[in-house]
Amino acid sequence: MKKVYEGKTKNVYELENGNVMLEFKDDCTGKDGVFDPGENSVGLTIEGIGKANLETSIHFFELLKEAGIKTHYVSADIEHATMEVLPAKVFGKGLEVICRLVATGSFIRRYGDYMKDGTVLEGGYVETTLKDDAKGDPLITKEGLVALGIMSADMFESMKEQTLKITKIVAQDLKAKGLDLYDIKFEFGYNNDEVILIDEIASGNMRVYKDGKIVDPMELTKLILAK
């Protein structure tokens, strides 16, 4: 098993069967010792957070599998904090795909002249940003992704459609636990020209409210995994 990439929160290994193994680490992004999924550098180590994020991801990837949505997820080994996934290439230098069900955060900072914070976005709104810390993760349109040669228009449409379906499934699951999903961030890649969801689906990737109050990621993980 060859380590091909050492990430901030995951190590990546190549498997002999052509698949890839992700190892979830206990390092998390944050600043000054405080966990913040929005930060881009490792800020602290929390014992067990790697396994907790893996378990959360398995929970959602299994739900997607049941719904017939293909993702990069193959199987997982919780004891060793690893997940076997299909090999996939990221688009460009990495994209973030955000689905918003309730308008808040940067959406309101940009478009607050047209909509009040907390407005429900009927059917969900999908947007894409480039991963580029220096440029503040700029928003990019379908036309922009095509112009820069990052993906085809068809790939964009597939990514958008999958994002809406996946978000709906995650939101329904959270709803059943008394939680309201406001927005969620995904990463997509392509495997033989097929666009598939990659990376993880963990608490740090979503903004969730309970009884009108935001739930922090650590608490959210507990609520999601509660039997």
Added chain:
Amino acid sequence: MKKVYEGKTKNVYELENGNVMLEFKDDCTGKDGVFDPGENSVGLTIEGIGKANLETSIHFFELLKEAGIKTHYVSADIEHATMEVLPAKVFGKGLEVICRLVATGSFIRRYGDYMKDGTVLEGGYVETTLKDDAKGDPLITKEGLVALGIMSADMFESMKEQTLKITKIVAQDLKAKGLDLYDIKFEFGYNNDEVILIDEIASGNMRVYKDGKIVDPMELTKLILAK
């Protein structure tokens, strides 16, 4: 004839036939007495600039008419610096639609990690921003325009298609004059649910190069109107 709006560079009157009359003023946007089409406040008055912008607009609107593209343009009276146009509503609080043929400016500030300044954007790239000085005219996607109820997806596609066609016609005309169009800014509105080009097509709305050097708007107007 009733004045219904007093703008920075144009006055707007209602005509009895249901159309609208735009009066081009000699006031122009700028800062500290220097003409700058990108500024949002009136900075100076230049004698004759109203008529010059009107003549430039007529030149291009007539070209579009010949090409069978419907716009708000009906007729003009250069002596009185007026243009008769179809009545139209702006989208939301006003949008800017930009067509880029060569990547430069804010496009490179956002996406410079993926493309070099000066790269030709084959076929043209269209993007939309909200007119919102305080928020720095934020970029908005088709999905965003729909989510905020600013326009339908079909209206967006019509606007995008028209923008590409119109830009091609303007670029061809400039090319014949030895000028290279890099990008151009339009405003669209709707008249009975039909999306049409409104406002003006003047030198301040485009970035044009001649022999690799940018041409300033005053000089550009002269070159466009030269017989």
